[in-house]
Amino acid sequence: MMFTVVNNPNTAPSQALVAPRPVESGNARALLANRQFHVCGVNMRGEAPLIQASAGGAFLVGEEASKYVLQIRRANPGLPLIVEPRALRRHWASATEPFQGEGTEGAFQLDLDAELDRQRMSSDLAITPTGQIRKGDSAALKAALAGANALDREDVLFALPTSAGWLSDELLTRQLIAVINRSRHPVLLAFTDPTNPVGSMSRARAYRRIFMEATVPVVAYRADLVGFDALAHGALASAIGSYPSLRRLTPVGGRGSSIDPEDMSPHMLITDMLRFVRSTHMRREWFPNAASIKCFCVICRGDDLDRLHGSEEERRIGHNHNVVAVDNLFSGYLNLDGAGRRALWARQTAGALDTYPQLESHIGRSVKVDNLLTVWAS
Numbered sequence: 001m002m003f004t005v006v007n008n009p010n011t012a013p014s015q016a017l018v019a020p021r022p023v024e025s026g027n028a029r030a031l032l033a034n035r036q037f038h039v040c041g042v043n044m045r046g047e048a049p050l051i052q053a054s055a056g057g058a059f060l061v062g063e064e065a066s067k068y069v070l071q072i073r074r075a076n077p078g079l080p081l082i083v084e085p086r087a088l089r090r091h092w093a094s095a096t097e098p099f100q101g102e103g104t105e106g107a108f109q110l111d112l113d114a115e116l117d118r119q120r121m122s123s124d125l126a127i128t129p130t131g132q133i134r135k136g137d138s139a140a141l142k143a144a145l146a147g148a149n150a151l152d153r154e155d156v157l158f159a160l161p162t163s164a165g166w167l168s169d170e171l172l173t174r175q176l177i178a179v180i181n182r183s184r185h186p187v188l189l190a191f192t193d194p195t196n197p198v199g200s201m202s203r204a205r206a207y208r209r210i211f212m213e214a215t216v217p218v219v220a221y222r223a224d225l226v227g228f229d230a231l232a233h234g235a236l237a238s239a240i241g242s243y244p245s246l247r248r249l250t251p252v253g254g255r256g257s258s259i260d261p262e263d264m265s266p267h268m269l270i271t272d273m274l275r276f277v278r279s280t281h282m283r284r285e286w287f288p289n290a291a292s293i294k295c296f297c298v299i300c301r302g303d304d305l306d307r308l309h310g311s312e313e314e315r316r317i318g319h320n321h322n323v324v325a326v327d328n329l330f331s332g333y334l335n336l337d338g339a340g341r342r343a344l345w346a347r348q349t350a351g352a353l354d355t356y357p358q359l360e361s362h363i364g365r366s367v368k369v370d371n372l373l374t375v376w377a378s
């Protein structure tokens with residue numbers, strides 16, 4: 001048991017030993033299979049050593065990624081490291097300019113192959129520097145596909161950073177699936193939104209449908225726990241961030257709107273409940289008159305899960321807890337085939353529903369079940 005108060009036996013970490021495994025640098029399909037990925041931002045140097053190297057890897061994102069990648073590689077030689085190109089955060093894709101290199105903004109300095117070769121100097125895989133694709137901009141989407149399909153190499157991921165609006169309209173979702181299925185390369189699929197792109201029940205259903213109908217390997221990128229729903233429905237891998245702005249792409253030029261500057265305490269993953277809950281929320285709403293959940297992970301070591309406030313140091317501790325908790329949750333999926341993964345997710349989501357009455361009887365009040373859990377459990 002990892003936590004007191006709530007217990008979902010289906011999310012208990014697997015005790016099986018993981019065989020050492022080389023980094024399959026340059027081979028996208030081999031490297032991505034049977035690993036859990038983490039999206040690492042400001043805390044990348046702290047998080048990398050916590051990741052299970054033989055069963056995981058890291059996408060390094062943000063302006064510090066290129067600065068620290070070699071240092072992180074030296075300190076963690078067995079860990080796959082992939083650097084996210086800036087275009088996914090900074091460029092709007094158009095039909096004439098679906099990609100943007102790292103050179104001068106607005107001008108493509110190198111051809112696409114040369115740009116990807118340059119990425120490979122520090123990254124185990126290359127990623128097409130696709131700009132964000134606005135809702136319904138089919139011309140930009142198809143231009144990106146044509147550019148990526150012209151590449152003849154096995155080390156590249158075709159990045160599709162698409163507006164969450166593509167999930168809100170059935171025709172658009174079908175069009176997106178059709179484009180994914182024409183890709184020669186594994187697809188790195190992320191959605192842009194100022195808050196959670198997959199936060200509604202209808203979008204969660206559309207998201208699942210993409211993975212069920214994709215015939216090309218797809219990575220659920222910059223995901224939250226919906227990455228496990230994707231994994232259970234055919235995703236090659238998922239990449240989950242330790243704090244909210246890493247679990248989505250913020251639209252170009254936007255700043256993300258969900259952060260309340262008065263409350264920067266970390267969101268803590270409670271694996272047994274399959275949800276992230278802000279430390280402050282637990283302290284104020286759940287445990288003002290009852291003992292807190294204690295966490296027995298290697299970061300918390302039996303401390304209260306709601307102990308953390310908004311200082312940088314405390315936020316880092318919370319984010320480290322999340323990295324370890326995601327790996328613990330993934331440990332049960334290692335070496336399972338598609339049917340096994342689907343069955344495990346069904347047991348985990350059913351068990352998560354059971355934790356609500358456990359929590360309610362402990363704190364003496366009702367707690368609303370997360371809508372997304374209802375979708376995942378269906």
Ligand SMILES: [Zn+2]
Pocket residue numbers: 295296297298299300301321
């Ligand atoms: Zn913990």
